[in-house]
Amino acid sequence: MREPVDVLIRRVDPEVPLPSYGHPGDAGADLMTCEAAELAPGERAVLPTGVSIALPDGYAAFVHPRSGLAARCGVALVNAPGTVDAGYRGEIKVIVVNLDPRETVRFERFDRIAQLVVQQVEKVRFHEVAELPGSARAEGGFGSTGGHAAVDGSTGGNRYASVVSDREGQ
Numbered sequence: 482m483r484e485p486v487d488v489l490i491r492r493v494d495p496e497v498p499l500p501s502y503g504h505p506g507d508a509g510a511d512l513m514t515c516e517a518a519e520l521a522p523g524e525r526a527v528l529p530t531g532v533s534i535a536l537p538d539g540y541a542a543f544v545h546p547r548s549g550l551a552a553r554c555g556v557a558l559v560n561a562p563g564t565v566d567a568g569y570r571g572e573i574k575v576i577v578v579n580l581d582p583r584e585t586v587r588f589e590r591f592d593r594i595a596q597l598v599v600q601q602v603e604k605v606r607f608h609e610v611a612e613l614p615g616s617a618r619a620e621g622g623f624g625s626t627g628g629h630a631a632v633d634g635s636t637g638g639n640r641y642a643s644v645v646s647d648r649e650g651q
């Protein structure tokens with residue numbers, strides 16, 4: 482197992498528990514909300530986590546949703562995954578939205594609302610060219626793999642789902 486990367490962390494809220502991994506081998510360390518909040522169906526909020534970090538150069542942290550919250554309550558992150566830049570020293574915030582059509586969701590102070598995944602990221606240099614080199618995929622995208630019409634209008638699109646209005650017309 483590789484040695485963990487050391488990351489400096491500061492508590493903006495002096496009482497907040499530090500992010501922690503639930504199990505050895507987990508990719509994400511859980512983040513908590515420092516504010517209680519209530520979200521009606523369709524409502525969103527920017528919740529403070531009470532911590533700020535200083536990542537080493539060449540790293541970024543990504544704010545990912547928690548699957549349990551998504552499956553049980555319909556809570557998603559509007560910008561998933563949120564990107565925390567290495568140079569960002571502000572408080573990490575989590576932009577949650579309640580996608581449940583009926584139920585209001587309530588968060589208590591220090592409920593775990595998201596998870597932080599720290600990763601090495603490449604910096605690239607962009608070189609402008611008139612033509613890009615060819616590839617097997619070429620310009621096919623947006624469901625171009627398979628036998629049905631793709632969203633982008635090209636042929637060969639994949640059938641992986643259909644909207645109800647389509648099904649009713651069949």
Ligand SMILES: O=c1ccn([C@H]2C[C@H](O)[C@@H](COP(=O)(O)OP(=O)(O)OP(=O)(O)O)O2)c(=O)[nH]1
Binds near residue numbers: 544562564
């Ligand atoms: O879920 C998130 C996403 C971002 N951030 C913080 C860290 C990040 O470094 C900064 C800017 O985020 P991003 O680049 O995604 O937002 P932007 O709208 O492009 O703002 P900016 O112009 O400040 O880059 O906001 C969070 O606290 N939580």
Ligand SMILES: [Mg+2]
């Ligand atoms: Mg940005």
